[in-house]
Amino acid sequence: MEVDSDISSQLDSISSISNQKERTQSYLSLLTTLLSTQPPSSNALITFGKHFTTSTSMAMVVGRRVLGSYVIALCAGTSMDKKGTSAIPLDEELSNDQAKYEDLGKRAFKSENGEEIRRDVVEGVLSGGGLSGWCDEQTTVLRHLYSHLLTIEDDFLGAAKALMQIPLEGTSRLISDEEKLAVYIKIVRLLLECGEWGQAQTYFSRASLLIHVTKDKETNLQYKLSQARLFDFSARFNEAAQKYHEVSFESSVAEDDRLQMLKAAVTTSILAPSGPQRSRILATLNRDDRVQSSLPPSLATMLRKMLLEYIVRQEEVKEFEASLEEHQRAKVEGGGTVLERAVREHNVNACGKVYDNISFEALGNILDLDADLAENTARRMIEQGRLRAWIDQPLHLLYFESRTSHDTDAEAQGTAGGLGIESREKEIEPRLWSERWDDRIRETSIKVESLAEQIQQKGLIPAVSVA
Template structure:
């Protein structure tokens, strides 16, 4: 049957009169769309006849192929963003409604969407597409991506858009169209967890984001940025972006609450330190956190903010709501959440104790003494914990707690709730270097004292027998 269609197409293409040739192509296309049952293979053959031809008269080819694409797109919910340049001349405009209706009728059956996808896939398969029809094949790639999204095949939908030639092409492409394609690719890749590839296309979008004032595009950009921060474990930045997006009135209320939930979650997963404390305080002032989210999230947020010690059962309840990438293991063992809670509990101990042994700290963190020491040392070196280590005595001394603070005062004033604590800056050096300096200073003092004692003659000279 395909060979019969090929023969008809070859016969039509040899017609010398362009008007008659165009009319014959339209007649054949109408017949194929009206056939019952619909034959996807015949429509693929019809489409490939145009997209692979290097000798097609452009006036005829663009008009017929444009109508063919219109028929394939008819009845879909695809938003033809960036495809508005696909136009038809006045002479053929009267047939557009006819072929759009034929397209709707052809694919309205139960397996119509599957047939539509197979046809578009068949036309685009194999490559070797001619350059004269880039405009029409671009629309087909948008359509193919849309159909794959309906099947939730996010990766293949992204790959379909990646095939659209945006650079080094004869087609005039605006920066806004490029930006729209890049952002759509990023969002599709994030849906399937391919955040490494998504970062590549997001970088391209970042170079063009300044050209648009479209609110939806800017919102998609911010949301993509937040999710990329989330996937790459930059939780402080992710929380800020999620919280910012959660105030956008263009998003449905349910989606805004999802963004707020993501902001709270990522702020809790963020490494302990001043930056996270600021984010936690900002979120705690948002009434929606306490009225619209799960109580477990609100409780966890308050404990992190007030620097209370978090118990294991609370960690398990919070962990049940995490996404897969937020359960990733980290260097030193444990998950992202376990690391965040361990570091938080180290800081919380500083609000209760002047010093603590590594063994006791390990019991609180569910670690052995050596790993508890390593956790505290890493936080000190990164400037996220004001403390120093007495290694011979296996003790951790906290510097941020005033001598007159009580346990209640330490818990009540943590997180910057109305009381400003003036704390000295931590020297930007390794604590091992500071320890060496203290030993050197002590040795110098001992030598100085010994010299003064000898000068005053308080020690009799040593005589040999």
């Protein structure tokens, strides 16, 4: 008998049987036949599945048992993580059938192209829409399975879209907050794998509203890692470095993965904009013994140079740049990459340890920029309160403000003597160079007027009478 040619007619014939028990057994007998064929026909299995998932008149007792057995067979033998997956409702009869259909499913899809057939069947059943509401539990499991199969093929965007189709709101199915949270986090992780961080942020926001409901360590860890990667993708490198470093201490994470997180923490801390916040995370990472012992020497050296405010050379930048991910090479406003901006701003601060003042031409030579761009870089940092300096516009000089007695190198990094005791940074009010220039003229005028008054009081010059 050719199953493909008459499967529809057999299903129609079975559906007309009035006795529910007999009808159920006939459906299960046909399913057994389809799964026993080697290799199984994907078209026949799709037709069988859609007969149930699109039916609006299916008897619940019959449909749940038969479709449940069908889904069990499709999931059999896969490595799909059942955590966060809607469970198939198991009554006593379906529980008795479970082992049988798991065995049938394993044998049906064990051939060379068995996984391809399995994927085609699941995709075929879910395609076209029109799925009935009575079988939400079963179709939800199929969507999780479809997402899992696409993930194996590295189709992360397709896998995420499969999970997006799961109805989590406005459905008759009772869905726990734990299940919703698990689905949202899975979607976020899949979207991040394919670089769709904008969409990932939307689902992460939904997960953030539910994260308080779980005490599961693995779920919380996945949440933290997703948050770190979102900070990374959105160029919030200071926050990313802190989260990566936090995850790198999790004992439940494999040693290699913890070192990978530590490496990501160091990388993002170097890419962060120059300023007190970055100085603190640099100092924290520098005190982590694993940086020196387990990470590449070039990375540890780059971290130390950034921490101690040594000028970073172009050859060192190129070596570090080779290890960056694609999104970390993005162009920034004003020209150059994220790394180039970070290094330039760092080198401006580093000049403050060497010089009292520097011309913009000389600063440009150090930053590999022309004088105007070097001035713009310094001005932006001053306005944002990330550089203690002021600009002498007529002389084209950048003056670095002298550090106070308590503002030592260790203090500048946010620590007291490098012991990890947090110190409060003195905030610098962002001011335009023109405002500073006006203040200096005002101060000079006041001093001149004061000197003139003192000279007049001592009688060194006669008072001028006004007629």
